[in-house]
Amino acid sequence: MIFLFCALYPEAAALISHYGLKKDTAEIRFPIFCGGEGEICLTVTGPGEVAAAAAVGSICTKNRAGRGDLLLNIGSCAAIAMPAAEETRGAAGLPGSAFLCNQLTEAATGKTFYPDMIYRHGFRERGIVTGTKIIDATEAGFSTGLYGVPDGIFAACESDGFFLYDMEAAAIYQAGAYFFGPHQMSFLKIVSDVQALRAEPVPAGGMPECAVSEETVWADGMSERAVRGESAPTNPAAGSSLIKEEIMRIMEDGVEELTAYIDLLRDACRGSDSGAATAKEKSDAAFAEKLCRDLRCSQTMRSVLYQHLRYCALAGIDYRAVAAKMYRDGRLPCRDKREGKLRFEELRRELL
């Protein structure tokens, strides 16, 4: 199963449509859409770290997520561009670009998380900063910790002058880590808007400060109604609103790229060990149980016997034939535990 988490309905709409996902009306706390041959479960979490973490915890617990499953966070994000004109120019073409995030920094704590970059993909890669609040243009300062963004982000910007910012990714990773390993989690973000930072005076002994320009337009931090896809996002600090249709449009434009990656993950998921027992494994387990009973095994003997049988199965040793001979010879089943110990040692010798 692939567990998809989107903060907002407009981020999820194109995926729901592409895979023909159906709303699960039994789930009342979060909008959930399932389908894709029963292999996709998409949850709209609502914006922000708490909502996202709560949704991941709830849905993954309910569906017993774990080995053989994958978590994918898909959504929009902002690109924060450094003030230098040259760098900002490079960031101008970012809206609509999809990024696979290779490090997730939680602004509030400065902690960074690293999902494994296991699967081939065609996206650009970037780190992303997850903040708890919408950056407000009226608040000055950036590197001094107002937004908790570590100084290292500036270094990360040096290559092409921007970094990504959202309000869920790091929280989804942390909540997901209760169910998944880092190789099972991916974070895909499409840039919905670019923030140009304006330089501020350098404080004594500090990093150059920047603040978000007044053209700021935020993709995340939508209202509750926006989560339901009912209205435009509301950000009192924004100079203009990015309406839900705009997010839907960029997601629709990117849906081919996104679903190609989801399909790749789905194929990989199918090929992985889900932990479910095959018919042969069930038959082998039944045989092992019978053998344990007939050998009058203690718990310790039972564990040792299982290990022998596991090895024999892998090494191509026909343990059923060895046991069958013992049954034919009348050495099995055993009358009591004393005889069981003798036959147990005989079986071990004959198996190896």
Place this chain on the structure above:
Amino acid sequence: MRNLDGNYYNPPFSHIYVERAAAEHPVTRRILTRFPRAEIITIEHYKDVFCRRGQDYVLQHGTQKLILAKKHGTLLYEGAPVCQSFGNENFYYTSCVMNCVYDCEYCYLKGMYPSGNLVIFVNLDDYFAEIERRLARHSMYLCVSYDTDLAAIEPIAGYVGAWVEFVRGQNAGRPGRLKIELRTKSADGRLWQSLAPEDGVICAFTLSPQAVIDACEHRTPSLAQRIGAAEAALAAGFPVRLCFDPMIYCKDWRSQYASMTEQVFSRIPADKLIDVSVGSFRISQEYLKKMRRCEPGSAVVQFPFRNEGGFYQYPPELMEEMERYLAERLAGHVARERIFRWKA
């Protein structure tokens, strides 16, 4: 989109994690030039990536990433009880690289490390400085390629050449002060021929029957290739050790190990070897527990070993039979005093 046909996974070293403190180190810069297309990710500490919870060693190893870092704290360790000292005093080992590019199912690294990614510590000079401090007090026998295979990554790290020159410098005018063992399964004979020989550097080649290599030493050179590399090291003038360790049980182990012995000594002049080692597979219980969990389909780690004092090994009678058998075969070629068997 691109790259979505065929293989699902990124190629090895598609991503390189670089500690911020190591970013400007010359070794880091040199290594990065070898991977111009890699995605470089800056990290604060290698453990932020290497020691994450819930990693899948086997999956990661199949699409291995590289981590470049600086090692702090303890740089030298006393030789572990499961390792052979070959009669040397002051036996130490060191890990300037963690993990290996080869994929041997039985490898203890799978049980020891939380991650399958490869870590190269770029501050090799700090290791050298620490060794010099110890050498001021006593001579040393140091194994430098236990937790990795340095020769296999020589084109990337260049550490074999660095170690050889370091040992040469330490032993100049004071021969025998520092002896190191470079254990490898690499078959790059040109490496040894490109280096000036040094008596203090023992090239130790791990050899296994081809059937064992095929079954569980994935991505390693064949037996014939490894023998070729040992020949090259001998021809270059390096001391050479052959390690028949770990011996791996299989139904026809006698014929497999007998055939391997004949193949080896049909090409290697036994009198030129400094010694050979024999040891059957043994491993700490904690490591095996993890390996069995992450390699459920591997016969070699699922063998029903016996637990002797916290270490899993083959049943005593089988272990004795296997090791004695091989030691006897080797004795037909190598003087008995140069055959070392591991003793608990």
